[in-house]
Amino acid sequence: MNKLAIVTALITSLTATVGAYAGAPPLRNPVNIFTANGSSLASGTFDAARHSSDSVQYIGCSMATDTVSSEYVSCFARNSSGATAYCYSSSPTLATIEALAGVNRTSYIFFKLNTTTGKCTEITINDQSTNL
Amino acid sequence: MRQLFLASALAVSLSAGSIVYAGLGHLYPVAIYGSASGGSAAGSFQGAHLSADKTNYISCSTAQFTNLSGVSVLNVGCTATANGVTRSCVSYSPSLMTVAALTSINPSSYVYFQYDARGNCTYISVTNQSIDDL
Amino acid sequence: MTRILVPCILSLTVGVAAGWKLHPAAAAPIDSKLTPEHVLFGGHSTPVNSGNIDMSAMRAMIHEELRSALADSSRDVPSPKPAPKQATPEQLAQQRNAVETIDGLVAGGVWGEEQRRTFREKLVALDPEQREHALQQLTTGINSGTIRVTVDGSPL
Numbered sequence: 066m067n068k069l070a071i072v073t074a075l076i077t078s079l080t081a082t083v084g085a086y087a088g089a090p091p092l093r094n095p096v097n098i099f100t101a102n103g104s105s106l107a108s109g110t111f112d113a114a115r116h117s118s119d120s121v122q123y124i125g126c127s128m129a130t131d132t133v134s135s136e137y138v139s140c141f142a143r144n145s146s147g148a149t150a151y152c153y154s155s156s157p158t159l160a161t162i163e164a165l166a167g168v169n170r171t172s173y174i175f176f177k178l179n180t181t182t183g184k185c186t187e188i189t190i191n192d193q194s195t196n197l
Numbered sequence: 198m199r200q201l202f203l204a205s206a207l208a209v210s211l212s213a214g215s216i217v218y219a220g221l222g223h224l225y226p227v228a229i230y231g232s233a234s235g236g237s238a239a240g241s242f243q244g245a246h247l248s249a250d251k252t253n254y255i256s257c258s259t260a261q262f263t264n265l266s267g268v269s270v271l272n273v274g275c276t277a278t279a280n281g282v283t284r285s286c287v288s289y290s291p292s293l294m295t296v297a298a299l300t301s302i303n304p305s306s307y308v309y310f311q312y313d314a315r316g317n318c319t320y321i322s323v324t325n326q327s328i329d330d331l
Numbered sequence: 332m333t334r335i336l337v338p339c340i341l342s343l344t345v346g347v348a349a350g351w352k353l354h355p356a357a358a359a360p361i362d363s364k365l366t367p368e369h370v371l372f373g374g375h376s377t378p379v380n381s382g383n384i385d386m387s388a389m390r391a392m393i394h395e396e397l398r399s400a401l402a403d404s405s406r407d408v409p410s411p412k413p414a415p416k417q418a419t420p421e422q423l424a425q426q427r428n429a430v431e432t433i434d435g436l437v438a439g440g441v442w443g444e445e446q447r448r449t450f451r452e453k454l455v456a457l458d459p460e461q462r463e464h465a466l467q468q469l470t471t472g473i474n475s476g477t478i479r480v481t482v483d484g485s486p487l
Contacts, residue, residue: 069200105474111305114327117220125305125326127485128298132273132288132318135459136295137466141326141485149480151473153466155459162294166301168325183470223483230448237452307484311455320455324485 089195094173096122096144100180107142107150108175110196115170119145124174126165126188128157138165140176140188152178152185164190171196223328224248225307227255227279237320238277238284239309241329242302254278255308257299257321273299275310275318286312288321298323305330418458429453430461437468443481451487 095117096109109124122145130136138161139153154161165188168174173196177187226248227240238255245253257275264270273295274287288295298321302308307329311320418426432453436446450469454462472478473486480486 109327111327111330113220115220115222115330120219120221123221123327123484125324125328125485127322127324127487128294128301129320129322129487130292130295130298131320131455132291132295134292135462136292137462139466139470139485139487143480143483149473151470151486153470155463155466157294159293162297165325166297168301168305169303170305170327170330172325178474180474181471183467183474221483239448309451311452320451322451322487324487326484328484 094196096124096142098142098144098148098150100150103180104177104186105150105152105180106175106177107140107144108173109142109144110173111170112197117145121145121147126168126174126176126190128162128165138162138185138188140174140185142174142176150176150178152176152183154185161185161188164188167192221328222331224331225329226250227253227277229277229279229282229284231284233284234314235312236284237309237311238275238279239307240277240279241307242304243329243331244307247331250280252278252281257302257308257310257323259296259299271296273318273321275299275308275321277308277310284312286310286316286318288318295321301325422456425456426458426461429456430465433457433465433468437472437478440472440478441481442469442473442478442486447482447486 093113093116094108094110095113096107099106107124109122111124114122114124122143124140124142126138126140128136128138135155136157137153137155138157139151141149141151143149157165167190169192171192171194173191173193175187175189175191176185178185223241223244224247225239225241225244227238227245229238230236240253240255242255245255255275255277257273259271259273261269261271270289271291272287272289273291274285276283276285278284301323303325305325305327307324307326309320309322309324310318313319433450436442436450439446450465454465457465469478469486473480
């Protein structure tokens with residue numbers, strides 16, 4: 066009976082972990098935050114944050130405007146330890162705007178910020194099937 | 198041996214359809230603040246879609262048309278409904294950023310807009326974040 | 332054999348049903364109640380184009396516009412902004428009120444749903460310089476830990 070229980074538990078956990086993916090296996094990139102030398106880096110995928118075993122981590126970006134002249138973008142992240150990183154840019158370039166227009170659940174987001182000003186110094190969005 | 202086989206088959210069958218999301222997720226059903234003379238509305242697409250309030254709804258659109266003078270025009274607008282109350286706004290000749298924000302809307306989006314007494318959008322923000330990804 | 336198959340089929344059904352229940356239905360596409368042909372004017376829906384509009388073609392057109400604009404301008408040049416208008420006395424009073432309110436929110440050291448909502452409402456009243464200052468206050472406060480964020484997701 067003990068053997069039975071062990072085999073059952075093994076098969077259940079293996080199946081739950083592997084799931085039913087048939088294509089290229091997903092890359093799990095949980096939210097990471099790193100701070101050093103006046104900069105912070107944050108990265109992660111929507112999917113990894115949403116599939117994480119904690120209920121803490123998240124990542125995302127915003128675009129906001131008064132529809133006339135004033136606009137800003139921001140990115141934010143929190144890792145599993147509760148550390149947060151948040152940056153904004155009140156003069157987003159067209160490249161930044163177009164990058165953020167592509168943020169969705171297939172996204173891997175990377176952003177870098179100046180910790181003194183809180184401004185985003187780099188934003189990268191990568192959408193790919195293996196982020197699901 | 199038979200018991201082992203039966204237990205294994207049961208375990209595999211039960212696991213197959215029951216992968217559980219454990220990460221942080223939120224549903225933000227649409228909420229409306231203020232009055233018809235000015236206010237705001239906010240909510241996530243997932244929150245509205247799964248809300249117990251069957252009127253819960255949020256939407257933004259971009260509309261291109263040719264006016265009577267033959268000029269191509271682009272307008273944008275947002276609408277939200279919660280508990281039977283609807284608020285809308287429109288923005289004429291919106292900035293490129295406004296249009297980009299609205300075209301970024303997807304199932305993981307949280308939308309917030311402010312409007313004035315004349316139905317003008319005075320503020321629009323679109324947030325795409327993991328916690329709205331269900 | 333039957334004694335093994337029947338429980339397997341039953342448990343598969345339970346597993347699929349549980350998975351179906353646990354995973355919300357696929358999100359509906361962006362609601363098409365407000366179709367591209369309709370622009371809202373003061374809450375009333377007015378059709379402005381009776382022709383057929385292909386949404387995917389329109390998105391492609393908008394993205395092409397963005398790409399052209401990017402190709403034409405330097406990457407380091409931000410979007411041009413119109414010159415600011417002179418603020419009325421009423422607007423100045425609203426700005427002062429917004430600045431004071433935001434200063435109070437930041438000084439409070441906690442950022443929850445109420446703070447987020449109030450910040451959004453007040454941000455609109457600020458001029459570009461004040462807005463920059465408010466965003467910087469909030470951002471550096473969060474990153475340094477002097478503002479504790481209790482709301483999940485975007486602080487804005």
